[in-house]
Every structure is written in C-alpha cells, then in structure tokens.
Amino acid sequence: xxxxxxxxxxxxxxxxxxxxxxxxxxxxxxxxxxxxxxxxxxxxxxxxxxxxxxxxxxxxxxxxxxxxxxxxxxxxxxxxxxxxxxxxxxxxxxxxxxxxxxxxxxxxxxxxxxxxxxxxxxxxxxxxxxxxxxxxxxxxxxxxxxxxxxxxxxxxxxxxxxxxxxxxxxxxxxxxxxxxxxxxx
Amino acid sequence: xxxxxxxxxxxxxxxxxxxxxxxxxxxxxxxxxxxxxxxxxxxxxxxxxxxxxxxxxxxxxxxxxxxxxxxxxxxxxxxxxxxxxxxxxxxxxxxxxxxxxxxxxxxxxxxxxxxxxxxxxxxxxxxxxxxxxxxxxxxxxxxxxxxxxxxxxxxxxxxxxxxxx
Ligand SMILES: Cc1ncc(C[n+]2csc(CCOP(=O)(O)OP(=O)(O)O)c2C)c(N)n1
Ligand SMILES: [Mg+2]
Numbered sequence: 001x002x003x004x005x006x007x008x009x010x011x012x013x014x015x016x017x018x019x020x021x022x023x024x025x026x027x028x029x030x031x032x033x034x035x036x037x038x039x040x041x042x043x044x045x046x047x048x049x050x051x052x053x054x055x056x057x058x059x060x061x062x063x064x065x066x067x068x069x070x071x072x073x074x075x076x077x078x079x080x081x082x083x084x085x086x087x088x089x090x091x092x093x094x095x096x097x098x099x100x101x102x103x104x105x106x107x108x109x110x111x112x113x114x115x116x117x118x119x120x121x122x123x124x125x126x127x128x129x130x131x132x133x134x135x136x137x138x139x140x141x142x143x144x145x146x147x148x149x150x151x152x153x154x155x156x157x158x159x160x161x162x163x164x165x166x167x168x169x170x171x172x173x174x175x176x177x178x179x180x181x182x183x184x185x
Numbered sequence: 186x187x188x189x190x191x192x193x194x195x196x197x198x199x200x201x202x203x204x205x206x207x208x209x210x211x212x213x214x215x216x217x218x219x220x221x222x223x224x225x226x227x228x229x230x231x232x233x234x235x236x237x238x239x240x241x242x243x244x245x246x247x248x249x250x251x252x253x254x255x256x257x258x259x260x261x262x263x264x265x266x267x268x269x270x271x272x273x274x275x276x277x278x279x280x281x282x283x284x285x286x287x288x289x290x291x292x293x294x295x296x297x298x299x300x301x302x303x304x305x306x307x308x309x310x311x312x313x314x315x316x317x318x319x320x321x322x323x324x325x326x327x328x329x330x331x332x333x334x335x336x337x338x339x340x341x342x343x344x345x346x347x348x349x350x
Binding site for chain 2: 021041043044045046047048049052053054055056057058059060061078080081083084088173174176177178180181184185
C-alpha cells in the first residue's frame, strides 16, 4: 500500500490539462506540494463538497475529463452526491477516493469506510466504472484506463495514514478559484 | 401575481443559464418552467447545490440555486467557506416559509431568522414583489457581478404563480 501523497502524485503525473478538484484537509495541502498547477482547485472548507464542485464543472465542460481527489471522510459526509452523479451520469467525471479509513486531517479517528464499501455504494448509485486498488501500479493502470473511457468512474485507492509535513496552501482562496477558472476556460 | 414563465425569462435575459436546487412547494411553478426549458439540474441537498453552482461558475456559467429557507441551514457552511470565501457568485432563490409566523411549525424559527441569518454572513438580499420586480432583477444583475458573492432573492407565498391553475 502507498501513502496518500504518493497516490496523489501518481494521479497528478498522469493528467495533462484536466481540471482536478481536491478535497479539504491534507489532500489539498499534499497536492499543492506534490504538483501545483493552475488546473488544480484546492478546497479548504466545505467538507464533503469536492465531488459537487467537480460535478458543476463536469456538466458545463463536457469536452474535458474532470478529476476529483476525495477522501473517505469527505465522501461519507457528501454521500448524497454519489446519487446525483450516478443519476446524471456525466461521462467526463472521474472520482478518485483516497481511502485511509480515517479522518486523517481531523486527528486520525476511524471512519466507517473500514466497514462500509464506498465503491459498492458508487456502483449501486449508477457509476459506470468502479475499481478498487491498493498498489501504485494498479492505480496507474486503472486511472489511465478511466481517463480514456466514458464515466462516471470511481477509483477507490486504499492508502496509508502517513501524512507529509506540508503547510496550508499558501494561495488566497479567491486566487485559487480565479486561476482555475482561467486555466480551464 | 408574477407568471413563472415571465420570471424565468427575466432571469435568463440577465444571463442566468445554470439552475440547480432542491424543491419547495412555493418554487414548484418556477422549477416546472425551468425543467420545460431544460435548464434545471436537480440536487439532493442544498449544500451540494451551492457547490455545484461554484463549479458551474468556474466553468463559465451564471448559476442560480433554488431552495427553501430550511435549505439555507443545510448550506450555510458551504456558502461561508466556499462561495463567499472563494468569491463564487450565485443567485439564491429562497422560498420564505414561515414568513410572518404563518406556516407549519417546522418553518417558524428559520422563517423568523431568515433575513438576520443572511445579514450575519453578509449575503445581500431582497424580497421579490410584483410591483418592484423589474428593479429587483436589475439589482440582482448588478450586485451579483460587482460583489462576486452569492446574492439572495426571497420569495414569499403567492408572489410567483405555482403549478396549480
Ligand atoms: C463540516 C466540517 N466538519 C469537520 C471538519 C474538520 N475536518 C477537516 S478535514 C477532516 C477529515 C477529512 O477526512 P478525509 O476526507 O478522510 O481525508 P483525510 O484527511 O483522511 O485524507 C475533518 C474532520 C471540517 N473542516 N468541516
Ligand atoms: Mg481519510
């Protein structure tokens, strides 16, 4: 199994100009450190809403594949959005869930993803492609595959609880949004 | 009473082209019109709706979100830490249930505190009326882009026609 930062790195190395929306907490901070790019949107508050932001982008930019880097705690908080995605079926939506089975950014308390299969919920909700991976090579293989085919897709990536020593994203939120908007225009 | 067709057209005329939200009976006529016009994307929660609106705005759309005032409670954290913080404007069309203390009991607290709640988080708001409608719409258009934050238009019962004939 790899760390969350390694999984984020693998995804960010495989995208070209695709918009990437990252959930709040350490995932955003690690993504900024691993590979900052204007097509990254770093969410700081609004826990649970990364997929909803990504959906708003995906529905209105149908020619671009939109990637959401989410956490298990985030997905559990915004669980309803799996239904919205499954019902609307945006072909250009890729939901990557970095599942460390804890609220890592909240102090490592266990989350229900230990016992509740988020990938099966996504499947039942109507996601078209759903995969679960552990190893980096499988992540790379499946994510590449999802980039090339119609979704919506969900890739559940089991990751370790390891945390990088990373600061808060040093950009003002309004600037994050504005450069993202311009970069994906 | 304002016809929902006229109301939706006025919003389209000033640029709104992405509508999402969660229904309330007071909004049923408007939502029906938006569905007919293929402009409405249903959300399952109001926080999801305002987050989708932020995504839509960054993708070049001009978004509006329909909700009951109960939904303002559901979406307050997302409005504060996403739409307001990142300066992602959207129009909030809020059904004012419990206005004047006359409604089912579950609406009374939110009905009484709706304007203060919006003022506390500094979301500019107006209440739509038939007499001031053109001015209300002009105000939305100006405030929306100038401030680059969510603005709210409050809809009381009987101002825009519902689905019943
Ligand atoms: C509404 C809300 N509740 C709680 C928090 C505190 N909080 C921030 S990140 C986080 C944990 C996120 O967990 P997960 O999505 O699994 O990401 P991880 O940090 O584990 O990678 C929590 C509880 C918050 N920011 N907002
Ligand atoms: Mg987690």
